[in-house]
Amino acid sequence: MIDLEFDEQQVLLQQSARTFFASECPLSRVRELEHSELGYSPDLWKKMAALDWAGLSLPKTQGGAGGSLLDLYVLYLELGRALVPSPHLGSSVIAAETLARAGSAAQQRCLSQIASGDLIVSPALMEAEGDYGAEAVQLAAAPTAAGGHRLDGAKLLVPYAHVADQLLVLARTGPAPDATTLFLVEAEKKGVDIEGLDNTAGYPLFAVRFDAVELSADAVVGAEGAGWETLKPALDRASVLQCAEIVGAGEAVLEMAIDYAKQREQFGQAIGKFQAVQYLCSDIAIDLHLSSLLARQAAWRVDEGLPHQVELALANAQASEAAQRMVRQAHEVFAGHGFMLETDLQLYTRRAKYWQYNLGEARYHFEAAVDAL
């Protein structure tokens, strides 16, 4: 059976998410939040949690809703369409799913609080060289006499570090390329220092410095020396959701471009009648549709426990490039008008730059696909 449609419950979830965000987080609110102190709305986040979305994919035993990746997928379509800023991807997906699968009983105690929106855990992965993957990790975790570790170094592009209660930190514990270990670190701990990073998207991203941060032995998540492997399943899942967010935003961008092309007149006719503009709009439609097809396939394969490395990597490569191409073509449709901050298009354009690189750019994923072939 080949059926690429969402099931009834997913359709309902998508509809209710669209309705919810349309009223709770219209683009005017997105604009306000970008310039607000926190960069997101704790209030909205709590409401999302109340709808079970903060723990959507966590086991019911951990306070979650036991949803599938495809369930999350439809939620992310709407998060993307509405450009909702929230700590969901880092906290509810990467961190929570990793802890649910590999955390100690003590570490898992925070899961119900994540699901209720009361606690935020931010993953800290990237560093100064800007590369994605275990090999790029240089933050040192040296063994201490007390049987724990001491962290020294810095993590970059850490989302929502300013409101995180805990940080999920990938650190180097050996010279082999993949000798990394994952740690759960209280954000308030002595030696942890946070600094905002202004960025294209206006997204809450931070540098987190670790200056001789002492960790006890129970801070290790999963097996020591297997940090990347411990994280990998959740990162894979999160990367598919990153695709979904791009697809949802792409739908909004395509609709905007078509509306503008129908309405804007130049040379005595709607510009949408010009073949050049028709090409621009159809370029967006093509990228959008292909991104959607590939990402849905990847989500489904992950849910089914089928082999998925190739399909997942290709879905990411497609979406990462599409994120840029779609907004570029839309700007060609809008021309000078799209360059004005008053036009909503630019909100998508700036966010797309973050998405393009988040959880691996196209180059990384093409490599990963060929590795798995």
Added chain:
Amino acid sequence: MIDLEFDEQQVLLQQSARTFFASECPLSRVRELEHSELGYSPDLWKKMAALDWAGLSLPKTQGGAGGSLLDLYVLYLELGRALVPSPHLGSSVIAAETLARAGSAAQQRCLSQIASGDLIVSPALMEAEGDYGAEAVQLAAAPTAAGGHRLDGAKLLVPYAHVADQLLVLARTGPAPDATTLFLVEAEKKGVDIEGLDNTAGYPLFAVRFDAVELSADAVVGAEGAGWETLKPALDRASVLQCAEIVGAGEAVLEMAIDYAKQREQFGQAIGKFQAVQYLCSDIAIDLHLSSLLARQAAWRVDEGLPHQVELALANAQASEAAQRMVRQAHEVFAGHGFMLETDLQLYTRRAKYWQYNLGEARYHFEAAVDAL
């Protein structure tokens, strides 16, 4: 002074070449020659030589006309436009110029015969891995007791080997990446075996096998161990002429595409009125104009003895890619009609595939440019 125009003599040379090839080598003749036994016309070649073109860039003291690279450039524009098959690039440029600069007095004796069109020397550079450059040379030249060398191996894509009197062979004489030596080898020599290579362009290309071919010490051209360096100046010059050939052909392709777009009607109007077709034609014009500008600059810098590695490499990268893009866009203009062998466009399309790779494809030249930056 910035002046990108050819001088008066070059304009005259170009005009006479265009007139000459239009009458002596129209496209109908090009079609015949492709399927003739030799793949070119010795008669036409003799006539070209009689016009001083076979020795155009050789010193007057060697029977040449003492022309500059820009003089050759305008000739190659017309060779490209008319798709003239001839051994000129291999024999009159790569081989003759190398011998004129680095050959022994004995080796230089053949130059006047090259200039008169009575003798053909073919360079044998490429091998089974298909890479351009000294590093890819594996054909072994082992020292013999007699103080000479013995060649064992094969060269591929050797142009006009079937009518060559001599072969200019780049062979490996040491393990270091660039430890190659250049040899002048009689084509009739025992152990030299030639085999035709059917190819997209229908161009006379050959495999030349060397089976224990014994060479005396005087077969070495230039310094032993410095084969690539000995060849390099002539290869550089030839690569600019390869650009010129692409530009000349591109002019013809653009004219064809514009004519067809004006004349062909679909949906009640000339297809050239559709913006999509206007884009295709303007794509060709852009590639053509940029290729022309960059190649002219490179030719002039070589003539002036100015540093030119970056400019030359970029001109080649541009032309190599343009060769493919221009014919692809033209085929989109011609649609099904262009796929028929009866349409002249395909003659250019097939030759463009040879040109794209000849003397280094874009990847090679981008590398070379960055090396020199």
Added chain:
Amino acid sequence: MQIRFTPEQESWRQEVRDFLDAELPPEMAFDVEFDEDEALWEFSADFTRKVGAKGWLGLNWPTEYGGLGRPPIDRMIMSEEFAHREAPLSGSIGWGLTAGCLLAGGSDEQKAHWLPQLGRMDLHVAEGLSEPGAGSDLASLKTTARRDGDDWLIDGQKTYTTWGTHAEWLLTAARSEPNSSRHHGITMFLVPYDLPGVSMSPMPNLGGGMQNHTFLDQVRVPAEYMIGEEGGGWNMIMNAFYGGGIHAAHSYYERSFREVLKHCKQSSRGGRPLIEDPLVRQQLGRLALMVEQMRMLTYASVSNHNNQKAPEFGGALGVVVGKEMRPEFFEICQEIVGPLGQLKAGHFSPLGGQVEAWYRHSFANHAGGTSQVKRMVLATRGLGLPR
């Protein structure tokens, strides 16, 4: 959401594979569109008749017309397997396009008469739609059909007639209503090649195949050779093109991709396996992406059919992607293989010269209309932009 084959579908796939194992020696795999070798052609016709004898040419047709009444996904599975083996299935203008026209607009009698013969490939049909002045704009065709007693007199010129030299029938679109224009007044005929007034001149193509100009000089065609209704030609053609079986275009690319990948694993350049070259890896990744894009476009068609949903984007998006991908895909194959990729089959040719052939074939991406025209359909019908 699921992408899964049922046990019945998997056993059908196995049945197809078993058939191919038995009937198609690997050395007889070839691209039937671009090979004019007579012996190969004979093999291909025999092979196709064997497929027909199994009922598989009309796999999706209703059983009353000699079909097997199977769902589109079975046709797609068969198409995947045939493409993976490069099975030389010839005569698709008959069992594909002509049958599609009949199924779209033929009377019961016409279907009962023609379809069983087409399904066995008893009839070999060539395409007579395009004209020198009517390519992407097929509706501008000028060939006329004029009633004369019980017969029709057909007059005009057709072009690009693929397989004309092997065919016995010409599927002909002609303007049967005088002074009609565009989509109106077009009627379809099957014109026997041996009627007086039919002649051809050959047009070999860049791919290595043979197409033809076909001239119809006042050809007297009996009324029984009209198919569909008088004046109903345009609808038949459109529905035959757009409503035909689901073809596994992705498998065509997948086969090439696997060959190139194998080459990269087996060959080295500069002392390093080609597969370890970082640039080659990116290019392989791009090829793999294109295969996956095509696969998912095919699967979307199957899914839409299963869910009785109209195709997205006016049905034009996949066509545009396919047409625009083809040159790019095979150009990347050549870039990976390098300069020797310009060599035709021979001792020194990488992949046995396949890359060279694919390159030439890749210029054949205009049948059924150019990508430029399909982009217009996508933008207007698919996205609702003004015409």
Added chain:
Amino acid sequence: MQIRFTPEQESWRQEVRDFLDAELPPEMAFDVEFDEDEALWEFSADFTRKVGAKGWLGLNWPTEYGGLGRPPIDRMIMSEEFAHREAPLSGSIGWGLTAGCLLAGGSDEQKAHWLPQLGRMDLHVAEGLSEPGAGSDLASLKTTARRDGDDWLIDGQKTYTTWGTHAEWLLTAARSEPNSSRHHGITMFLVPYDLPGVSMSPMPNLGGGMQNHTFLDQVRVPAEYMIGEEGGGWNMIMNAFYGGGIHAAHSYYERSFREVLKHCKQSSRGGRPLIEDPLVRQQLGRLALMVEQMRMLTYASVSNHNNQKAPEFGGALGVVVGKEMRPEFFEICQEIVGPLGQLKAGHFSPLGGQVEAWYRHSFANHAGGTSQVKRMVLATRGLGLPR
């Protein structure tokens, strides 16, 4: 054929460099189009007046109007050097566009009156051509100018007014002939901002700069502020756009390329200098190619001017290349630098945040008409395809 600067030109280049060494501290280099810092703006205006005081704003103008009468290549050399230093030259709507209009169609009196002031940047002029409904299709502008006694009454709305908040004059195109359409009946004015009826609302842009809506509500403008002839506006604008000085667009790209190249030589990734990454090398090669393409397009303009040849391809080819290259060029810069390229200036930002700024600025490639419109000009005027 030659590409060579004369000793006089080289010494002129040195003179420009010496001036920049003296007047432009490296830390004051910035993109004046996209920075709204007041202190920087003041610096830029002072700096520009110093350039004006040397006569260099009117470098190519006839000497009788305060110009230096120098050839276009001298302007290009100056432009190369200014771009290499990212010199913040402001007010180009005045000494560039307005002066261009005057030189193209102003009377001797008008030239004598306005040009010397513009050349010293005594007047700060903003652009009032585009309207909400008239962008690429400038000829559809609707702002009207109606004679009323000795004055004109101007009424309408202008948009995208760059530098409006700093300007004292608005270069205004208005339809002075009632019921005229397209290219006819357009007249140019310099409208003082302090006249009653002139107002603005700000429009910040993605690049970080400030543009404006400008409203002209029955503004009474004295006849002396009309420039050129009544109804001669369109010709002036076109000739000002196309016949302006030769600008060294390549140096803008070259400066960025050099910064990225330096970064690649100084930074490492995965224990290897970035410059040794094979993919990065290909991308650097592509950037270098684009710089060279732009350079040669500029030089071709100079060459055509020297040889009194009309620009090739209707003058549109270089414009199209420039507009289409800009997004691609800066996207590649970002790909080279990687994820940290999204960071604005700060401790962790590669290249001090420049890559991030270039990215946003790269969406500003529509001024003077979109590439889509310039492609039409290229195809019809440049290649002779039908309109």
